[in-house]
Amino acid sequence: MSSGNGQQSAGGGEAAPPEQLALIRDAVRKAKTPKAKPRTWRGAALAKDRPVARVVVDKGVLHLDRYFDYAVPEELDAVAQPGVRVRVRFGAGGRTVREGRREGGGLIDGFLVERVAESDYRGPLAALAQVVSPEPVLSPELLDLARAVADRYAGSLADVLQLAVPPRHARAEAATTGPPPAPPAAPAPGSWLRYGHGVDFLRSLARGGAPRAVWTALPGPEWAEEIARAVQATLASGRGALVVLPAGRPAARVDAALRELIGEGQHALLTADAGQERRYREWLAVRRGAVRAVVGTRAAMFAPVRDLGLVVVWDDGDAGHSADNAPYPHVREVLELRATRDKCAFLLGSRSCTVEAAQLVESGWAAPLVADRERVRAAAxxxxxxxxxxxxxxxxxxxxxxxxxxxxxxxxxxxxxxxxxxxxxxxxxxKLACARCRAPARCRHCAGPLAAQDAGELRCGWCGREEASWHCPECGGFRLRAxxxxxxxxxxxxxxxxxxxxxxxxxxxxxxxxxxxxxxxxxxxxxxxxxxxxxxxxxxxxxxxxxxxxxxxxxxxxxxxxxxxxxxxxxxxxxxxxxxxxxxxxxxxxxxxxxWDPVGHAVRELSERAELGFPPVSRMAAVTGPADALASFLRAVELPPDAEVLGPIPAPSSEAGRPRRPGGPPPGEPWERALVRVPPGSGAALAAALKTALATRTARGGSGGGETVRIRIDPLDIG
Missing domain, CATH: 3.40.50 (Rossmann fold)
Incomplete structure (x- = not known):
């Protein structure tokens, strides 16, 4: 198994250069003013120790992706601690507040990040309006993870925190939680004996190791029990475990396997089907350390597990692992980040194998965990x-x-x-394929899919180029079929x-x-x-x-x-x-x-994509919006020198259901999409450039409105 050191993820999650991150966060900020202690606001007495609270507000727009300073009233001193939910006044007369200093504006939710002695703003600060609950739900570790995810996906911290911290439920918060149960004994190997190095993987977990593996599961129902045994081995070492599955049905199977294997009280089940109260109660039990293991669906990727020793993602090719809301993080990438940051074990399991999984093995970041061919043939x-x-x-x-x-x-x-x-x-x-050999018809310039237009001509679905004389590169045929x-x-x-x-x-x-x-x-x-x-x-x-x-x-x-x-x-x-x-x-x-060779298929796909410069070897971003707004955005963004722009073309049907919201496009307005591709090593620079440009655009209220341009890093569908 690969060791659990702190090297970078092979999945493209390289850290952005510090100067790029600084540029993102300060894109529209004014020059700093001399530090000064906060003045008394409307005669209110302030806390004597660290009277300034830094708050991240629940506004998912990029030019507000920073902390805002508020004064801490004396009566809130005891409860206004880092990590709690707060309410603050934000905005006045339709304008955004530079710091929390205006008397007007509506109340908005946020999280108190830290308490400091001084503020960068030299004028009077608005006071915290309310501490919603004294429960500290945002730990420094979760905040750092959310910031890393926001930077990787060119999104805002507030949007990531909405995905990471479930809505509050007062009755669930008032419930008490007991101490964590005693760790279970290390498990027997069970059906892990069927895999080469499977027993070694379990033993490493039980001894406190941090192996990283890509596991190709054999046919049959044993996969849920095998995941449960990996969790039990991690708990036996005194550490926590996190398992994320694409839907409620497979999550229920792992939940049942864990209950049968180690009994009640050792793990929490975090799924949307559980309801808001129960889900928040289970989440709080994890945050408070009363439960060391979590099984859940997509949102559980941010679960605040104490002493994290193992992260597991099952069936990473399922679209259910990609978030539906901005900035659209993928479970596999987030758990790679957690494995690297927390130096814990990583297990990516599936009956099949994605190209991204093959890349993790190819790069040496993870080791393969497979059965020999005789066992595969016997089980299939x-x-x-x-x-x-x-x-x-x-x-x-x-x-x-x-x-x-x-x-x-x-x-x-x-x-x-x-x-x-x-x-x-x-x-x-x-779409279209060769009538003789059925190979998909693709563009000669960028290898995008060809589609027939109303006038009968062929055009690329990625770069929009017309194809006048197509012929099949596989068999030489000239006829197409739908x-x-x-x-x-x-x-x-x-x-x-x-x-x-x-x-x-x-x-x-x-x-x-x-x-x-x-x-x-x-x-x-x-x-x-x-x-x-x-x-x-x-x-x-x-x-x-x-x-x-x-x-x-x-x-x-x-x-x-x-x-x-x-x-x-x-x-x-x-x-x-x-x-x-x-x-x-x-x-x-x-x-x-x-x-029955999904690994061989994924390896060959990876090799071809490397030759053509396709993800995951390269990094790609989809930029979508009204035609005028998209053109203006592409002119303004300062892309890395090695970036290549494909398109723009009419937005595909998968993005036709864009939200209708204030400031959004009127019905019937044509939307277009451009794909931006960069080679390995430039993914962080691409995300930083796109985020900076969109932050500047929203701050200036550019033509078409900044919010009408949408960015998605590593889109699932680029066809």
Whole structure:
């Protein structure tokens, strides 16, 4: 295992130069005035010791991304301690207050960061209006982490703190918490024996070590128990552990595994489904040190675990790990930061493997934790393919979209148990591919996806260049075809094909957690597959082209992740488990599924992206906004010398749902997006430059308003 020293993360989280950070925070500040002690405000007596409170206010705009000074009244001296929630007056007459010095303005929430003796402002300071609660919820460690995340993602500290600190609930805060339970004993290896160095990994955790590993889990349900054993080993060493999962269902499985393994009271479950009161009560138990382990979904990445010894992220390729609100941090990157800053162990686990995970191993930052090929073959089901040639000769496929092979495998599987049918999620936009070999059609300049316009010409979805004479670089073909979108009536068609078999569905409207072992057809969208008791007898992966044809850099990786996620629920080949995938067998993701080799697929993808300068080898930012505002912003920003701007082009449909808020664009106003790419080592400089430019723009109230330009570092979808 890799050692837990304080070297930089391989995932692009390099620290910005101090001068760049200073420029960000002081972009619109006036020259400092001589320090002076705060004057009495409206005759109020001030605290005698450190009468100035530095507050971060709940305003997520970049030109206010700094601390504001307020006077501490004598009556609030005892409770106005660093880390507490406060309310202060902020703004007057529609203008922003330089410091908290005006009498007018509304009350706004904030956090008291520190108490000091003097202020940089020489005039009278406004006093703290209220200490909301004496509970110190913002520790120095959490504040430093939030600042690092804000700088990495070109965002504001206030926005990150909104993600990191849950809303207050008075009744939960009033509840008392007891002392932490005694650490459990070190666990037995259990199913970790199946992995090379798996036992060594557990022993290192139990001895207080800080190994870092990228773990490719074998098919089957054992992964939750294996995570629980890693947590138990960390607790046995007297340290804390944090596990973050992409959704409530997998979090519930790890929660149940931990309860069975080490009993009640050793860990907290932090998910949105728990409700505000319970979630805040659990969070406070963690902050107060009464609980040393946390299992949760995305927001739990900031959980204030004491003596952190292990961070775990499961299935980092799931979009649920990327925050929906600015500055859009990703769980994997935040936990890499925590592992580096706290010098603790790091475990990235998944049945598949992302390119970012492969990069962590390639760079030496983490070590691989995998099973040998014999164990992989013994645990995986048999995978069979149905390509275009088979479909063309198959009358059943043309009539009912169910190839004969899939129909036969389903019929045989139903004799022994349930059969899973995975259909693509609705909403994938059809794009273009070679009609001969089905390779996605890409731009010759930047390798972006090509799309047909209304007039019939081809244009790149990234840089906007027109492609007049496209030909396929793989096979030399000149004909294009549109990709297929998954069928909506799969369940009805299967019901007619198998009239005596019950058909269950699991998707957006209703997601099933488990299904019984009795024969049934279970139709599911990707990510919503329920677990079958004893495993599925077979699985059908329909319309593979609908996922492979997505106009995105991650199309192949994401398709393989979803296929493996469904296939891992099927019984091993030795027990008759069979998977049929409707996709061309020669395609790389399909071959990786047949061989059950997600790591090899990710390594090859990483190598190709390194040659083309694509993330994660490079760093990329998406800048989106109204056409005029975006053009003005791109002219003003001082990008690093090695930055390359792609576009702008019309904003993709994934960003069409931009918020309608005061100062936002009117309905129907066209938005555009530009991609800014920099080579390795310049990611921090890119984030700093974008943040500085946006802070200056918002401070000046530039054309179109600074808030109408949105920045997203490392966007998930750049197609």
């Amino acid at each position: 089901p048999l995978v069979r393919t149905v390509g275009d040639g088979d479909l063309a000769r198959d009358e059943a496929a043309r009539a009912a979209r169910l190839p004969s092979l899939a129909w036969q495998v389903a019929r045989e599987g139903l004799r022994h148990g349930p059969v899973l049918v995975q259909v693509p999620r609705r909403g994938y936009v059809p 990709q297929i979108v998954g069928a909506r009536r799969t369940a009805e068609e299967l019901g007619r094909a198998f009239p005596a078999v019950p058909v269950r569905t699991s998707g957006r409207e209703q997601v099933l957690d488990t299904v019984p072992a009795a024969p049934a057809l279970v139709v599911s969208t990707p990510g919503a597959e329920p677990v079958a008791e004893g495993g599925y007898a077979a699985a059908l992966l329909l319309d593979g082209w609908a996922m492979l044809g997505r106009p995105d850099l991650r199309a192949g990786e994401e398709a393989l992740r979803r296929w493996i996620g469904a296939s891992a629920l099927v019984r091993p080949q030795s027990a008759g488990g069979t998977v049929v995938i409707v996709a061309e067998a020669t395609l790389r993701p399909v071959q990786a599924l047949v061989r």
